[in-house]
Amino acid sequence: MKIGGFLHLILADNSGDDYLWIWGSPDQPMAMMLPIGSDPFARLVSAERLCRRLNGMASGPPALRPPPFRRERLLTLLQVLDGHHAGASRREMAATLIDDDVRDFNAADWVESRERKRISRWIKEAVELRDGGYIRLLRGG
Incomplete structure (x- = not known):
């Protein structure tokens, strides 16, 4: 779904979905922006899950959604x-x-x-x- 200049994607996963906002073209090299906020470690874990998934590895459960x-x-x-x-x-x-x-x-x-x-x-x-x-x-x- 396109919202403004961003493409919003939901990558469905049995361990927990990943939500992405892509600015620009998805067929070009991408960078990840992680707001520091009040929970930087959880954001880093989410980024790691996404990188593992994009590299064909098992992403594992999200940090804040234990089994x-x-x-x-x-x-x-x-x-x-x-x-x-x-x-x-x-x-x-x-x-x-x-x-x-x-x-x-x-x-x-x-x-x-x-x-x-x-x-x-x-x-x-x-x-x-x-x-x-x-x-x-x-x-x-």
Whole structure:
């Protein structure tokens, strides 16, 4: 579709579409312009995806559109971070996010439980994500 002096293209891809605005003739050498903005790393990942695709390589999923399993994991980590920030105990978070039966564990069962170990790992991962690990997401990692 032509809008003004620009050709607007959508390159359909199962991993995520690419949207291009081309100025000039598409059969001439092209340059890429990337506005810096507030999210330069995500734009660089998008540019890399496009270059990989134009060179016949698999483009991979867009940086900000993780696969469904990863998306669920990230949502869980956000819930863990919210609970941690709100002062919820590890047992409360485990009961809410993993298994309600955790509420009935005695102290010894809780200390040895898989749920306690899992929620501890999740808290560590969520805090790391909050404290800079999110940059890996923007880069597609």
